[in-house]
Amino acid sequence: MKKVKSSEITPERIYKNRRKFVQNLGLAAGSMFIGQNFINLAQASSNSIEQEITEYRYITTYNNYYEFGTKKSDPVENSQNFKTKPWNITIDGEVEKPLKLSVDELKNMFPIEERIYKLRCVEGWSMVIPWLGFPLYKLLDKVSPTSKGKFVKFISVLDPEQMPGQRYPILDWPYKEGLRIDEAMHPLTILVTGLYGKELPNQNGSPLRLIVPWKYGFKSAKAIVNIKLVDKMPTSSWMKASPNEYGFYSNVNPRVDHPRWSQASERVIGGGIISPRIPTTMFNGYGDEVSHLYKNMDLKKYF
Amino acid sequence: MSKYSKIIVFFICLWPIYSISYSIFDNSLGAEPVKKITHHFGEWTLIFICLTLSMSPLKKITNSNIWIKYRRMLGLFVFFYATIHMFTYIGLDYWFDWKPIINDVIKKKYIFVGFLAWLLLIPLAATSSQKMIKLLKKNWKRVHRLIYIIAIFGILHYIWLSKTIFFGPLIYLIIIIILLLFRIKFNKSSTKV
Numbered sequence: 060m061k062k063v064k065s066s067e068i069t070p071e072r073i074y075k076n077r078r079k080f081v082q083n084l085g086l087a088a089g090s091m092f093i094g095q096n097f098i099n100l101a102q103a104s105s106n107s108i109e110q111e112i113t114e115y116r117y118i119t120t121y122n123n124y125y126e127f128g129t130k131k132s133d134p135v136e137n138s139q140n141f142k143t144k145p146w147n148i149t150i151d152g153e154v155e156k157p158l159k160l161s162v163d164e165l166k167n168m169f170p171i172e173e174r175i176y177k178l179r180c181v182e183g184w185s186m187v188i189p190w191l192g193f194p195l196y197k198l199l200d201k202v203s204p205t206s207k208g209k210f211v212k213f214i215s216v217l218d219p220e221q222m223p224g225q226r227y228p229i230l231d232w233p234y235k236e237g238l239r240i241d242e243a244m245h246p247l248t249i250l251v252t253g254l255y256g257k258e259l260p261n262q263n264g265s266p267l268r269l270i271v272p273w274k275y276g277f278k279s280a281k282a283i284v285n286i287k288l289v290d291k292m293p294t295s296s297w298m299k300a301s302p303n304e305y306g307f308y309s310n311v312n313p314r315v316d317h318p319r320w321s322q323a324s325e326r327v328i329g330g331g332i333i334s335p336r337i338p339t340t341m342f343n344g345y346g347d348e349v350s351h352l353y354k355n356m357d358l359k360k361y362f
Numbered sequence: 363m364s365k366y367s368k369i370i371v372f373f374i375c376l377w378p379i380y381s382i383s384y385s386i387f388d389n390s391l392g393a394e395p396v397k398k399i400t401h402h403f404g405e406w407t408l409i410f411i412c413l414t415l416s417m418s419p420l421k422k423i424t425n426s427n428i429w430i431k432y433r434r435m436l437g438l439f440v441f442f443y444a445t446i447h448m449f450t451y452i453g454l455d456y457w458f459d460w461k462p463i464i465n466d467v468i469k470k471k472y473i474f475v476g477f478l479a480w481l482l483l484i485p486l487a488a489t490s491s492q493k494m495i496k497l498l499k500k501n502w503k504r505v506h507r508l509i510y511i512i513a514i515f516g517i518l519h520y521i522w523l524s525k526t527i528f529f530g531p532l533i534y535l536i537i538i539i540i541l542l543l544f545r546i547k548f549n550k551s552s553t554k555v
Binding site (some may be wrong): 117120121123125129130131181182184227229230300316319320321323324326328329331332333334335336 | 386391392393394395396397399454455456457462465466469470471472522523525526528529530
């Protein structure tokens with residue numbers, strides 16, 4: 060029905076190849092790689108494609124983190140004195156071996172990997188971010204979810220003393236998010252402890268946040284204190300705030316608009332004043348890896 | 363004297379142009395420069411709507427006619443900034459790619475009311491001259507009451523495009539409600555007299 064332009068396909072190919080490329084690299088090599096500030100992709104064909112990593116200053120000054128305020132510049136301004144030590148995380152609920160441990164213990168439990176992912180915000184912009192972290196499935200394997208553990212609920216910290224945004228009813232605090240167990244176990248789903256080869260800045264969700272690259276950015280909860288396996292689909296803070304606008308799945312999907320604005324295209328952060336919008340791709344370009352999770356599902360209904 | 367004061371106010375009203383030009387040349391527009399420029403002119407349009415609506419309440423409060431002298435100029439600046447705001451969106455954001463723009467106007471309520479507000483500004487700008495006031499007589503006042511509807515559409519546009527009403531849209535909503543409430547009060551008191 061619809062002719063597919065090459066410009067619409069390339070991003071998927073880019074991210075797929077890039078991911079493979081990045082996965083093959085160790086952490087040290089990955090950091091050197093960032094020094095160049097872009098990624099070279101050896102394509103099967105003769106041409107190579109460059110996908111620029113977003114500049115560190117944009118990744119760390121342009122944030123949606125309503126606990127610290129609703130303006131993009133609020134998180135960096137209001138989070139600098141936020142205390143992330145000591146920080147304990149509980150993994151409990153429908154599991155055989157619940158865990159309670161500090162972030163430092165958690166960091167030492169698994170090898171830290173670098174993952175360069177595209178982040179697509181529900182507001183219609185995107186960044187390419189080199190995260191440091193480990194796949195969530197490794198942690199979930201440790202606690203052995205029971206057969207009742209069908210969903211994973213993520214609960215962020217509640218601390219209105221330190222988080223001025225939590226003094227107002229902007230969202231249902233503490234911030235809550237959720238994934239289906241197969242989404243949580245997917246190897247692309249990671250828990251993040253750093254970016255750009257450094258510790259995770261406070262404004263980016265320190266000390267521990269989630270990243271699910273094929274979903275809109277708000278699904279990736281920040282400053283997590285509790286990971287709970289549950290048997291019923293959890294209601295996220297955004298679902299509660301506006302159920303017809305923010306669904307449980309919130310997969311990046313150019314064909315399903317936000318009720319109030321289009322999701323067909325996006326602005327690339329750092330592109331400058333004359334950079335054009337680019338088309339948004341299904342599952343943010345990770346369709347080859349994740350589309351099987353949603354087979355036979357009406358993604359318009361389960362948005 | 364009054365001529366000079368009008369010229370001074372005129373150049374002060376161009377402040378949004380100076381400030382955004384500075385940011386462009388200083389390269390300090392930040393992560394999303396196009397959005398920043400669009401929002402800059404959108405917000406200044408709202409500010410000028412509020413300023414325009416403040417003139418007759420100020421007249422009543424201060425018992426001075428001086429405010430009304432500037433109302434026409436402020437109103438024309440609303441149209442000026444609204445037009446730049448819209449063309450930033452059409453040209454700089456969407457590069458005159460009409461298909462998604464038309465789609466937005468039809469399907470997205472925040473774009474729809476924003477566009478409608480701009481359309482309604484056209485008759486106000488076109489009938490702003492002294493000549494038109496004389497020509498339209500009583501109807502002139504009726505036509506220019508459209509600014510109340512434009513103000514409501516403007517704030518709805520801002521609320522609907524924001525992920526949350528906290529705090530920018532909420533502040534403008536409160537200001538516009540207060541300014542519109544003045545009208546109800548005045549109209550009541552004037553009918554009593």
